[in-house]
Amino acid sequence: MLDRLKNHIAQKLPFLNNKKLLLATSGGLDSIVMAHLFNELDNPIALAHCNFQLRGLESFGDQNFVQDFAATTNIPLFLTQFDTEAFAKDYKLSTQVAARDLRYNWFYELLDTENYDYILTAHHADDNIETFLINLSRGTGLEGLVGIPEQNDKIIRPLLHFSRAEIANYAKENNIQWREDSSNASDKYLRNKIRHDLVPLLKELNPHFISSFQKTQSYLQESQAMIEDASIMVYQQVVRQEENEIYFDLNQLLKLPNYRSYLYQWLHEFGFTAWDDVYNLVDSQSGKQVFSAEFRLVKDRNSLILSPIDFNAEKEEYLIEKEDQDVKIPLKLSFCKVDDISILTNTTIFVDADKLSFPLVLRKWNEGDSFQPFGMEGKSKKVSKLFKDEKLSLIEKENVWILWSENKIVWLIGLRQDERFRIDNKTQNRLKIQLEE
Missing domain, CATH: 3.40.50.620 (HUPs)
Structure with a gap:
């Protein structure tokens, strides 16, 4: 031996x-x-x-x-x-x-x-x-x-x-x-x-059962290796990754004759066990979710989106003081006074500094939040309605941060500025707020 x-x-x-x-x-x-x-x-x-x-x-x-x-x-x-x-x-x-x-x-x-x-x-x-x-x-x-x-x-x-x-x-x-x-x-x-x-x-x-079993298991291991190779090749055609999220293209997935087998191969390492629920997600309406202990799979129109569960997301709230010029967490924001303003973009807004009440607050959106879209004086709109108009997925909605002054939205960061803080003819102090890359 x-x-x-x-x-x-x-x-x-x-x-x-x-x-x-x-x-x-x-x-x-x-x-x-x-x-x-x-x-x-x-x-x-x-x-x-x-x-x-x-x-x-x-x-x-x-x-x-x-x-x-x-x-x-x-x-x-x-x-x-x-x-x-x-x-x-x-x-x-x-x-x-x-x-x-x-x-x-x-x-x-x-x-x-x-x-x-x-x-x-x-x-x-x-x-x-x-x-x-x-x-x-x-x-x-x-x-x-x-x-x-x-x-x-x-x-x-x-x-x-x-x-x-x-x-x-x-x-x-x-x-x-x-x-x-x-x-x-x-x-x-x-x-x-x-x-x-x-x-x-x-x-x-079978007196030779152990040796026969080892041969069978060797064949199974070879089959498993072949499946893993095929899974990797197909994965590149069906899946794209963006930061912490993995997107499964349903149009490409449903072209596969055994798409359930591929889903199992790709997802089992993330701890999912309710496989019927996972497979049914393919035909479900947008917004349906399946959870494992640490991950979730969301149906969004023509995609399944896999992402880690953020257990602290609803509790996060960050204060920004008047003297803060640069914010690093949870986003990189810069605040500076300017004499002139340029065109608004998704990453830059200009506000009347005197209309702000400090400390400002950064937090995620809650159901029922509303704002006055820039250019629509006197008209309010639910944040959820904007998300729907913008065709944001559930995960994209949850990744939106909102800048608040007291109980008023200043900026849906990356999406829309609020009308109530815009610069007008009476503005004396112009503040530029920019989302840094």
């Missing part, structure tokens, strides 16, 4: 040579065998053990075992303890997700603070089969069937091509001791049911 591991590293993971490696070590069979194997190689290694305090004295027994193992083999050890259940409760996570987040956050912290290059975990071929079957039973896209990746950023899984049986045989041949996790014997968890009941049956039906 050691020779096979050396050959595999040379062929598939050559970048590990001479790197400092941090081995995730639970004390169980897989991680202890991995530690023995890598202790025979030339890499500088260290063990990292997490005590999640989920199994009472048994958890501390695992900790003591790993400490003794590290001392016996002279391998450096990093050790930490977590109150996993409290963390899960505080952040409303399942225990398993909480343990995973705590573990990997700590691993990455060790990489930075202790100058290690990669994290090694002891996932093996049987873990891959179990994950495949779990995802299959719950319903999944192709990405849920391609298996556990051998490399994911700084996380490397060098034993993925070895079976649990091979690992157990190596331990037996080399008199390696390990700790058994009592929770692995319980059929309380879906993974254990699959491990104890389903996988043995599949191996009984």
Whole structure:
């Protein structure tokens, strides 16, 4: 097994040579065998053990075992303890997700603070089969069937091509001791049911099931790579990006025979899960939205617009004092007195400074806001009506900032000045307000 591991590293993971490696070590069979194997190689290694305090004295027994193992083999050890259940409760996570987040956050912290290059975990071929079957039973896209990746950023899984049986045989041949996790014997968890009941049956039906499965998964991975390549090519025809917003051209999208598959490929990484709602958005009226935890997808006429959710947008309000000549946040505005005025533009207005009441206020629009459009004395207009006339999308509306003096709009920035602050024959102090690029 050691020779096979050396050959595999040379062929598939050559970048590990001479790197400092941090081995995730639970004390169980897989991680202890991995530690023995890598202790025979030339890499500088260290063990990292997490005590999640989920199994009472048994958890501390695992900790003591790993400490003794590290001392016996002279391998450096990093050790930490977590109150996993409290963390899960505080952040409303399942225990398993909480343990995973705590573990990997700590691993990455060790990489930075202790100058290690990669994290090694002891996932093996049987873990891959179990994950495949779990995802299959719950319903999944192709990405849920391609298996556990051998490399994911700084996380490397060098034993993925070895079976649990091979690992157990190596331990037996080399008199390696390990700790058994009592929770692995319980059929309380879906993974254990699959491990104890389903996988043995599949191996009984086909003695070469693992190698056959690995071939199938290899084909699936190739198919996934092909899909990703095609997705990138089509993406360039359908999508354009403007600052923080991504626009999907529905006219181009609907020419695709399998446009739903492309939408899924492009959007699943943004956390969307209500796929029927996402697909129905294509035929919905403008203004309809679908949300993930951090993003939203909006239908706007002939586009779907993807943007991050701004959780603070409605609360933002900025004051501008009379002495302020330059404003940097949230927009770049300049204020200066002038003797002459030029033509109004979308980015420059001229106002009667004596009609202003300071501090001025910058904020987003609210439903019901109204103003007097420049050139329309005595006539008010709802801001929402202007937005409709200008054919602004929902996201464009939300990006409009308004300059206020007391309770009166001075300027819908980038769109329209208010009539009430215009310069007239009685104006003595002319103020130029400009939106800077």
